[in-house]
Structures are given as C-alpha cells and as structure tokens.
Amino acid sequence: MALHSIKPAQDLTEDIYDDPISVAHLSKFIMPATSTPPHVIAQMITDELMLDGNAKQNFATFCSTWLEPEIHQLMDLCIDKNMIDKDEYPQTAELEARCVHMLAALWNNPKAGTTLGCSTTGSSEAAMLGGLAMKWRWRKAREAAGLNAQKPNLVCGPVQICWHKFARYFDVELREMQLEGNEVGMNPDKLQQYVDENTIGVVATLGVTYTCVYEPVKAICETLDQIQKARGWDIPVHVDGASGGFVAPFVQPEIEWDFRLERVKSINASGHKFGLAPLGVGWVVWRSKEELPEELIFTVDYLGGNMPTFTLNFSRPGGQIVSQYFLLLRLGFEGYRKIHQSCMNTAQWMAKEIAGMGPFELFYDGKGGLPALSYTLKQGDHGFSLYDLSDRLRMRGWQIASYPLPERRQHTVIQRIMVRHGLSKDLASLLIRDIKSALAFFKNTPASRPSFSHG
C-alpha cells in the first residue's frame, strides 16, 4: 500500500523515514513518473548534502561562507526578481548602479559619478567583459591607423583560469609570464619581452590566486610608460582585483593600484569574495564611459527609456546585487576595514603559530597582500607530505588546499589557508591545535616514507 497516496502530505503522524520514498533509493538517472510530498524529498536531499564539506571549514575558498541573517531575508525577498528586467524591477536596477558608483569612488575613479560599470555573476564574467573592451579598443585603433588587427595578445602574470578562458573563447593569444627563481607574481622588468604593438592590454592581479600577493600595479604602469616613450605603444592596464579590490582600499590604502594610476582603465572584483556578498556577484568598472566601446553595449527598456547594458548572461538573480548594496551601507568603510583588518590579524597570528611548529617554512605570512597564509614543508623527511596533512585535517572537517605553484616553480608545493569573515580567533585556534596533533600523530605513525625504504 502506498501510504503517502492515501495520507495527506502534512499528516503529522507520518514519519519521513517511514515513507516509501525514504525506504528506496532516490532517482538518479530518470525523472520519477509521479510527484512526491515536498517535505519528504527535501529531507532526503538535505541528507545527501550533508556529504558536502562544511563550507565554513573550507579554507581553500575565497568566497563568502558566512552571511548575516538580514542577507538571508533579502535574498528570499528577491528570489523572484530578474535583474535583466530593468523595466519590471527598476529599483533593483538602481541599486546596481549605486553599487557601481560607490565602487568606482572606492577605487578612486575621478569620474565615479558618471562612469560605466556593471554587476556580473562573478569576476570570471567581469574578466570577459574587461577583456572584450580592451580587444575592441585595440582593434578600433589599429583599423583607424590602417594597421593589421588579426593577432591580438594579452600579457599577464600567473593569472586565474578565467583569463585563459577569455583568451581561448575570444581568440586572443595569452602571454603569461612564467614565475622564475623566487618570483611570486608578475615581474615588471620582464614586460618588454612580452608586449608588442598587438598587445591589447596587461592584466595585473591584486591578490594572485596561488600566492595571495599583490602584483606591483604601479611599477607595471611605470614600465609601460617607458615602453610607450620608447616604442609608441599605449598599452592599457586592467586590474583583476577579484579579491584585493575589496581588501586593499580598506587595509592597505597606501598601495596605489587603482584609478589613481592613469593607465588603469578597468577593474574587476568579486562581490562574493571579500565584498562579503552571497555567491553570484562580481563587478567591473571602467575609468570613464569612453573606455567602454559603444559597439559592446546593448540597450534595454527601462522605465519607458533606455538603459545601457553589457553582460554575457541575460536572466540573472537580483538578490546578490541587493545584498551587496545592503553590505556597502550596513558596514560602511569602517565596517569593512574592521572585518578585513581582523582577518589580517588572525592570518598573521596563525602564520606565527605555524612557523613555530618546526617542520614548516612560511611562504606568505599574511602581510601586505590578502588575509591568508601559506607555507611549505622544510627540506628533509618529516614522515608526511602536505597532502598527507590535508587528508589528516579533513578527518576533523577542515579543508585546506595543498598544491604546486604554476609551471617552472611547480616543484614548490604549498598549503594555503584563506582567512575570511566568520573565521573567529577561537575557530582558528582549534585549527592550529588540530595541526599540532596531526604532527604528533605523524611522528608516531609516518604517512610517507622515503622511496629507499622497504617499510
């Protein structure tokens, strides 16, 4: 007898785990023929999701894993809003524009009140838009001068994968500077070997994914000034501030990396990283309207008028944008500064603790770049590798990435801990304690043995 077909769905005497759905397997390949009470299936799916890692213990991610209750409420309120329908949801559209201007001002844009920018699903989409604008500007200038515009290239340091995608999808040669010696990001001295008349732009990363350091945007711009003097090529800079764009203005205001530098024409950042918004929002802002080629802009109806839009997607949720606006107002400059400063402090404290344990050598001590730390294993046999340590910590739910640096420095394996809003000093001290007990464990029970051992 199919109990749920004769019982009302919300029968309080019913037990979810006694339901016929619960005593079978959930469908995995073919959609079931009939419907199921929502509370039963939702419970089954909730149980499956338990197998995901606990996001708050995920120190590999740069993304928000803790959000204030008001954000949950705003997200719920906005669940039915489509941000592309500017005419139907004009207020959401206005909040998006307010965010763009506030970010332009935060990044010291002299035309912050009038310049163009937009929200995206994240920095990846923002990078596509920033890259496209560079490609279009370069091509227009080449064609206007009667020059060949067939072979665009983009120059960068060790970039996030989105720039590889941009290059492949939009047919641009990516000239990625390889790390050599002790380099942790782009070396401006090597720029001359990489740029030429076909360079559509240079991407500088504020917060390199692998090493968490800021690339020297000012020195990069100065080198490009010299190159322009010598060769005549006026090469723009786009800053990938996915993480750093929301960190540096608050805790490292003295670093000049933004629109204060004339050559910086556009900047992207991820709202859902250190912008503290829920997943699904990024930003890109141009120096002025003129930097964004008209041909890339589409207009949509907006309160009976037209509104310029520049996006790869069409329909997209509005809640993340509204949440970003909420955060900018709710925290204000001082709020963001305090949160990120305390993350910096926690990262530096953890770095000291890690350094004091013995087997580790700090690679990044949490100073001068993103709130994070990374370390390598000192030379010698410790009875474990960083990968073994990641596995061991995973037993307590901690997720800590171990990975090799990019090409040419790939012999260096590092372990990185991102410190984000919501990682309290207390939680950090529990993680440190667990790392210490993992070391004690490996001392008695080595995980990896040297290859000559027959153990």
Ligand SMILES: *Cc1c(COP(=O)(O)O)cnc(C)c1O
């Ligand atoms: C995370 C990251 C990206 C990609 O951003 P998403 O918001 O995840 O799309 C691009 N560049 C850098 C430097 C990043 O850290």
